[in-house]
Amino acid sequence: MISFECDYNNGAHPKVLENLIKYNDAKPTPYGFDEFSERAKERIRVACGLPDAQIFFLTGGTQTNATTIDSMLYQYEGVICVGSGHINVHEAGAVEFTEHKIITIADNNGKMEAKTLDKYLDDYMHDGNKDHAVHPGLVYITFPTEFGTLYTAKELDDIYQVCQHYEIPLYIDGARLGYGLMAEENDITLPYLARHCDVFYIGGTKIGALCGEAVVFTHQNAHKHFFSIQKQHGAVIAKGALIGLQFDALFTDDLYFKLSEHAIKMAMRMKQIFIKKGFEFYVDSPTNQQFVIMDNTLVEALSQKMKFTHFGQADKYHTICRFVTSWATTEEELDELEKILG
Amino acid sequence: MISFECDYNNGAHPKVLENLIKYNDAKPTPYGFDEFSERAKERIRVACGLPDAQIFFLTGGTQTNATTIDSMLYQYEGVICVGSGHINVHEAGAVEFTEHKIITIADNNGKMEAKTLDKYLDDYMHDGNKDHAVHPGLVYITFPTEFGTLYTAKELDDIYQVCQHYEIPLYIDGARLGYGLMAEENDITLPYLARHCDVFYIGGTKIGALCGEAVVFTHQNAHKHFFSIQKQHGAVIAKGALIGLQFDALFTDDLYFKLSEHAIKMAMRMKQIFIKKGFEFYVDSPTNQQFVIMDNTLVEALSQKMKFTHFGQADKYHTICRFVTSWATTEEELDELEKILG
Amino acid sequence: MISFECDYNNGAHPKVLENLIKYNDAKPTPYGFDEFSERAKERIRVACGLPDAQIFFLTGGTQTNATTIDSMLYQYEGVICVGSGHINVHEAGAVEFTEHKIITIADNNGKMEAKTLDKYLDDYMHDGNKDHAVHPGLVYITFPTEFGTLYTAKELDDIYQVCQHYEIPLYIDGARLGYGLMAEENDITLPYLARHCDVFYIGGTKIGALCGEAVVFTHQNAHKHFFSIQKQHGAVIAKGALIGLQFDALFTDDLYFKLSEHAIKMAMRMKQIFIKKGFEFYVDSPTNQQFVIMDNTLVEALSQKMKFTHFGQADKYHTICRFVTSWATTEEELDELEKILG
Amino acid sequence: MISFECDYNNGAHPKVLENLIKYNDAKPTPYGFDEFSERAKERIRVACGLPDAQIFFLTGGTQTNATTIDSMLYQYEGVICVGSGHINVHEAGAVEFTEHKIITIADNNGKMEAKTLDKYLDDYMHDGNKDHAVHPGLVYITFPTEFGTLYTAKELDDIYQVCQHYEIPLYIDGARLGYGLMAEENDITLPYLARHCDVFYIGGTKIGALCGEAVVFTHQNAHKHFFSIQKQHGAVIAKGALIGLQFDALFTDDLYFKLSEHAIKMAMRMKQIFIKKGFEFYVDSPTNQQFVIMDNTLVEALSQKMKFTHFGQADKYHTICRFVTSWATTEEELDELEKILG
Structure with missing residues (x-):
């Protein structure tokens, strides 16, 4: 059965797997202090245009968010996030588990708006109590957002200016970073993004890797004992080269970007299929997640023929369905989708 | 200078102080296992109409909320609260400090609505992820709310029914419980409230005591090691009789209710003064906190003559000002207020 | 029945109570920002010989330890303590509740030894892993110790030198500080102690107050947001003057020292009574806690006639019993003890 | 340069890698709910002789310990462990990070003794305070221990009987489980171990896998929301099949045991080499870690020729060196070691 359920129900890209096989007997130094991890970090630094970036590899998104956020905050500080933000709704309270509050503000189609952030911080600064x-200690956004939407270069710059004005760092969750960067309407490059935040992560799990995310501190601002914090979070793996080797492959010959581009191409064809069939969308997403509004009875029928997820109820009779492409999605799968939709 | 700043800027009621003086040399058993604390608990059980209630004394509101909530939740559970709830905005993240998330839902004039709660829980139960x-593990409301508003008996019953339907306990923060119970329009009695929740606390700090809150578990549902949890939170005082003696006095001859009634009488006179002078209110509060909208220049002028707090901006030119009465507010202070307002 | 059970089973010293009564209607600024708290702090600064000390009032010992320690540590740091240290055995895990490890090292009659500390830190510094x-981030000692023993001026200096060598701050738990300072054999003054640590607390609960401990940061080294951390811990009381007024009385006319001196005088007479009756001691304590080894059958018999606590088993047939004096102990009670022992 | 540094500085066993390659395109259900993970669990259940065991896969040892321990404890409970236990010294405070105390008791060559445990628990139960x-809520031991030593069947049974007497569950950390089970002098089988504890984990990272540990709850005693707790800890990976596939290979045709057996054979030859050369051992280890006492100058010299780790100082002039074999150690490496030692 074809599946548009998610972008993490497949294995690794062949070149990633190849790298693991090739260096399986290389006896790398443990805990990520190996040459492959170093090489991967150097490739990422080049891709980001940040020769001084400090990079750490972790295994998954929730772990990466909780560890990074915790490392950036004092105990009495919290992180600002839109209510629909991933850390606020889909991470089982992993941030609160580190004793930090997620301070929620309103979103606009999943995006934080600079003016909303500014209003919150201005009110806070003037609050006698x-x-x-x-205390707000960090701002968290995702690129793309939970709804697949993207910040424009201008919007990101506006948010970062607010952050800098209040001297609060900005963290960008890039679980699907490539799928945002390669979107057709996107006007943000990786170096631009890297210059407009204090820390971000490049998601590997959803784009070609078996596991692994790369946290990038952009200006020598990583906690000096980040490794110990990572260990304390259970977020260090003994054979760190497992992640290093995967990112080494992903950042060789632009593989990460090519894989992302493919997923976007597939997503845009999928979007056209739905448009052609007369469906409406919950939100206009330019990335690899498409949110289609469907009659409940149709949802039931389609569920027998392919996999996708229910994102919520549009109204009593309609469901918001999420269809996701990935680097592994094929034209044949889309042909099949088209056929099924009839 | 007269002060309507808050209801905790005075000492103890004379009868409370008297009790402390009277038994100062009684050598009570430490840690709250003394006869005075036991006597106070018995008086509270009678007032609540709950012969089996389990009662614990703590020193302040934030401590009481964090300890009680933590004792009611498993590690992966959070507490549901309206966005304006005290634990969400004014307790420095004390709940998150215990690793639990505060799950916020929308309020209506500070109150949680049964239908909003039901919608949240229904969505949660149907969420495939x-x-x-x-996991929602507790519902938190305050009586009165942050805006001084009150639940009707019907509204409380509705909320409790939702809680019972989903088998999630209900906790009522009663920092100003007396001021709610004695409000003219209130139709909830202490026994009614006690029968419509699983745990609540009776605030002493704001109603006659120097410090102290009484947590009441209504049906033998206190954690069997609540004392150890309390100790772990730094919420046990060695000389527990300090709080027991105060509640003993407060629950003798209805002192708690008489003090509360006085504050309400003063608040209603204050409200009439503001109405007579033509002021508008941010919210229609029947309790001891009144939220008056004032021109910014007037706010500036009045600040020289009396104490009150700024609750927020109504618009660019108007401030929401909070005026609070307490058991210690006098008619003379209100005369003075009237005079100042001119 | 006479009681030597503990030093916190009585009320407040009359002068402390008097201060509370006298200023009951003074309408102090809430949260400890009142003039009485300020006056008390100034008196403490003078007594310590530290004009720049930063002082905070909390309600009890466990709360004070957890809050202060948490404020001094980064998330990946722990506190070094002897195995018998109070925070390690009698505080229900309040330090671990703040996510910090207590790193235990061996003691000598309850005291930490500079050489043991040095060895631990030296090993740590040379540990490749x-x-x-x-990471060790703080050293915790108590004065007097859990066994009532005292550090000499030289011993304290030695420990502090080790701390300074490794740039790790020293924190002294002074729950019974006065009882140590006023011991006959003690050669440490309050100013000396204050100059030989980074932070300490002066216990009020056990020496004349109803509740309250005063944390003293000795060289402007308090966390800049200590108040928020205190609030987050549930360790702020609304009517902060309750504690300020008590310390104001305790540090007026050397009351704190006089009360302590009295307890020591009583303890030394008690010690002589036990010596005269031929008892042996578990440890030679110069302070208000005496640890007497008694035949189990005698323990049983005495328990019917007076209160004291079992500290542990000396061997199968003997119990270590703890007898405690306080500022409130009377000569009559000792006469009675003497009579009971026969 | 040959390396006896550790047992996690290599890749995966070829058959493990083969499984990953073979099913790379199988599109498994995410989050560990895939058929490969289920198949691996079934194989483990068979190997343990526990048809009802509940099994969860996590990525590394520290993460597994922190998550499992946290899931087994109430907030006021701690875990009992010998002072040299891995969770107490080498996991950066990951257990305390979950707010639980590690209660340390004395060890004997790295092993907990039933009588020491019994004494601790008996004292605790009789402690008036x-x-x-x-509260002790779990007992933690490792098999093999940090010093490579092993419990006999009798010793394990004794410990488990104490645990059952006090109704406190027993958890066995099996990071190197196979290397213990396959030791020549070992008299414990996997089913025996599984029947003598409440939960244990089978370490994959050190025995053939790239990453991954399998937690086994032996009698339907896993927390009913273990998955949410795992997620909250950042311990769930999206592509759970990565670990499932590895354990599937390891538990096919006894691979896990064969790999372990090989490492033991290599370790015993290594031990003989050291004995023949006249070296003394810090402890007599029957497993894959050998602790050799060496003159400091020799340590220096050997460090140029091969990799091993410093475990501590034996005395001023001698170092305790750790030499480790693994499933990947070759006879050629031991020939080289022999040659180097001369």
Whole structure:
């Protein structure tokens, strides 16, 4: 059965697997202090245009968010996020587990708006009781957002300016970073993004790797004991080269970007299929996740023929369905989708 | 200078102080296992109409909320609260400090609505990814709310029915419980409230005591090691009789209710003064906190003559000002207020 | 029945109570920002010989330890303590509750030894895997210790030199500080102690107050957001003057020292009574806690006539019994003890 | 340069890698709910002789310990462990990070003794102040221990009987489980071990896998929301089949045991080499870690020719060196070791 369920229900890209096989007997130094991890970091630095970036590899998104956020905050500080933000709704309270509050503000199609952020921080600064409140210590956004939407270069710059004005760092969750960067309407490059935040992560799990995310601190601002914090979070693996080797492959010959581009091409064809069939969308997404509004009875029928997920109820009779492409999606799968939709 | 700043800027009621003086040399058993604390608990059980209630004394509101909530939740559970809830905005992240998430839902004039709660829980129960989310483990409301508003008996019953339907306990923060119970329009009695929740606390700090809150578990549902949890939170005082003696006085001859009634009488006179002078209110509060909308220049002028707090901006030119009465507010202070307002 | 059970089973010293009564209607600024708290702090600064000390009032010992320690540590750091240290055995895991490890080292009659500390830190510094271990971030000692023993001026200096060598701050738990300072054999003054540590607390609960401990940061080294951390811990009381007024009384006319001196005088007479009756001691304590070894059958018999606590088993047939004096102990009670022992 | 540094500085066993390659395109259900993970669990159940065991896959040892321990404890409980236990010294405070105390007791060559455990628990149960202490909620041992030593069947049974007497579950950390089970002098089988504890984990990272540990709850005693707790800890990977496929290979045709057996054979030859050369051992280890006492100058010289680790100082002039074999160690490496030692 074809599946548009998610972008993490497949294995690794062949070149990633190849790298693991090739160096399986290389006896790398443990805990990520190996030459392959170093080589991968150097490739990422080049791709980001940040020769001084500090890079750490972790295994998954929730782990990466909780560890990075915890490393950036004092105990009395919290992280600002839109209510629909991934850390606020889909990570089982992993941030609160580190004793930090997620301070939620309103979103616009999944995106944080600079003016909303500015209003919150301005109110906070003028609050006579602010020492009785959680201090805002970090701003968290995702690129793309939970709804697949993207910040424009201007919007990102606006948010980062607010952050800099209040001297609060900006963290970008890039679980699907490539799928955002390679979107047709996107006007942000990886170096631009890297210059407009304090820390971000490049998601590997959803784009070609078996596991692994690369956290990038952009200006020598990683906690000096980040490794110990990572260990304390259970977020260090003994054979760190497992992740290093995968990112080494992903950042060789632009593989990461090519894989992402393919997923976008597939997503845009999928979008056209749905448009052609007269479907409406919950949100206009330019990335690899498409949110289609469907009659409940149709949802039931289609569920027998392919995999996709229910994102929520549009109204009593309609469901918001999520269809996802990935680097592994094929034209044949889309042909099949077209056929099924009839 | 007269002050309507808050209801905790005075000492103890004379009868409370008297009790402390009277038994100062009684050598009570430490850690709250003394006869005075036991006597106070018995008086509270009678007032609540709950012969089996389990009662614990703690020193302040934030401590009480964090300890009680933590004792009611498993590690992967969070507490549901309206966005304006005290634990969400004014307790410096004390709940998150215990590793639990505060799950916020929309309010209506500070109140949680049964239908909003039901919608949230229904969505949660039908969420295919609910194991990736924080499990709702407790519902938190305050009586009165942050805006001084009150639940009707019907509204409380509705909320409790939703809680019971989903088998999630209900906790009522009663930092100002007396001021709610004695409000003119209130139709909830202490026994009614006690029968419509699983745990609540009776605030002493704001109603006659120097410090102290009484947590009441309504049906033998206190954690069997609540004392150890309390100790772990730094929420046990060695000389527990300090709080027991105060509640003993407060629950003798209805002192708690008489003090509360006085504050309400003063608040209603204050409200009439503001109405007579033509002021508008941010919210129609029947309790001891009144939220008056004032021109910014007037706010500036009045600040020289009396104490009150700024609750927020109504618009660019108007401030929401909070004026609070307490058991210690006098008619003379209100005369003075009237005079100042001119 | 006479009681030597503990030093916190009585009320407040009359002068402390008097201060509370006298200023009951003074309408102090809430949260400890009142003039009485300020006056008390100034008196403490003078007593310590530290004009720049930063002082915070909390309600009890466990709360004070957890809050202070948490404020001094980064998330990946732990606190070094002897195995018998109070935070390690009698605080229900309050330090671990703040996510910090207590790193235990061996003691000598309850005291930490500079050489043991030095050895631990030296080993740690040379450990190739030290980033996989908890970083030592604070040293915790108590004065007097759990066994009532005292550090000499030389011993304290030695420990502090080790701390300074490794740039790790020293924290002294002074729950019974006065009882140590006023011991006959003690050669440490309050100013000396204050100059030989980074932070300490002066216990009020056990020496004349109803509740309250004063944390003293000795060289402007308090966390800049200590108040928010305190609030987050549930360790701020709304009517902060309750503690300020008590310390104001305790540090007026050397009351704190006089009360302590009295307890020591009583303890030394008690010690002589036990010596005269031929008892042996578990440890030679110069302070208000005496640890007497008694035949189990005698323990049983005495328990019917007075209160004291079992500290542990000396061997199968003997119990270590703890007898405690306080500022409130009377000569009559000792006469009675003497009579009971026969 | 040959390396006896550790047992996690190599890749995966070829058959493990083969399984990953073979099913790379199988599109498994995410989050570990795939058929390969299920197949691997079934193989483990068979190997353990526990048809009802509940099994969860995590990525590494520290993560597994912290998550499992946290899932087994109430918030006021701690875990008992010998002072040299891995969780106490080499996991960066990951257990304390979950707010639980590690209660340390004395060891004997790295092993917990039933009588020491019994004494601790007996004292605790008789402690009048036990509600002021951390409640013991779990016992943690490792097989083999940090010093490579092993419990006999009798010793394990004794410990488990103490645990059952006090109704406290027993958890066995099996990071190197295979290397213990296949030791020549070992008299414990996997089914025996599985029947003598409540939960244990089978280490994959050190025995043939790239990453991955299998937690086995022996009698339907896993927390009913273990998955959410795992997620909250950042311990779920999206492509769970990565670990499932590896354990599937390891538990096919006894690969796990064969790999372990090989490492033991290599370790015993290594031990003989050291004995023949006249070296003394810090401890008599029957497993894959050998602790050799060496003159400091020799250590220096050997460090130029091969990799091994410093475990500590034996005395001023001698170092305890750790030499480790693994499933990947070759006879040629041991020939080289022999040659180097001369």
